[in-house]
Amino acid sequence: MARPRSTGWISGHVLASRLDPGVHLLAAPAWIAAIAAVALAVAVILALGLARRALSAHARQLADQRELTSQLAEAVALQVKDLRLSLDERRRAQACHIFLELNRLEASAPTEVGAAVHNNSLQPVYDLYVIWQLGTVRMGKPDRAARLMPGSHIEFTRQSEPPADAAASDPDGVAEPAAPDPSATLSAFLTFRDAAGVRWTVREDGTLTDITRDTDTRP
Numbered sequence: 001m002a003r004p005r006s007t008g009w010i011s012g013h014v015l016a017s018r019l020d021p022g023v024h025l026l027a028a029p030a031w032i033a034a035i036a037a038v039a040l041a042v043a044v045i046l047a048l049g050l051a052r053r054a055l056s057a058h059a060r061q062l063a064d065q066r067e068l069t070s071q072l073a074e075a076v077a078l079q080v081k082d083l084r085l086s087l088d089e090r091r092r093a094q095a096c097h098i099f100l101e102l103n104r105l106e107a108s109a110p111t112e113v114g115a116a117v118h119n120n121s122l123q124p125v126y127d128l129y130v131i132w133q134l135g136t137v138r139m140g141k142p143d144r145a146a147r148l149m150p151g152s153h154i155e156f157t158r159q160s161e162p163p164a165d166a167a168a169s170d171p172d173g174v175a176e177p178a179a180p181d182p183s184a185t186l187s188a189f190l191t192f193r194d195a196a197g198v199r200w201t202v203r204e205d206g207t208l209t210d211i212t213r214d215t216d217t218r219p
Helices: 006-092
Strands: 098-105 112-119 125-134 143-148 153-159 186-193 199-202 208-210
Touching: 098 186, 098 199, 112 125, 112 143, 112 186, 125 153, 143 153, 153 186
Parallel strands: none
Antiparallel strands: 098 112, 112 153, 125 143, 125 186, 186 199, 199 208
């Protein structure tokens, strides 16, 4: 007669029941690690996104700063240019009111030229020299005046041919030896020092040149 096998089934069931918790306990760390890995990946992705946004914002900020710097540089350059023009206008304020007028008296032989210097400024000018030229050759010593008061004028005359005793009147040899061209035109230009101490050259056509540092052109 066969014996009932229920005892073995009960024993196996009890054994399986005892083993299942162990299996679940062994699988739990894997799930936790997987979840942690996913969370870490999400955190890395978020961090990369934030870093990209920060870099993009920083790049835009640098671009804006460069644009602002460029605009400021242009503004400063314009201000410097305006300041230079203003200073130049102030520097020339008196000198541009000093005029040289030439009057050629061709009826005489040799030709005689009169030079009138006008001071239409509000201040005196000093150390005036009218320098005569026949063509490109200087003729004798310059005519000099110590000063010219506001609203005044002074006149000088010179002939196109130097006098025969020019060498005797120039013992220091200041006058350049001249071999005048008969067709050359007698002309003159003026140098003077304004009230601010700046030295200028003015020509018959009104051309005004600052020669303060150009000592070679002084008479």
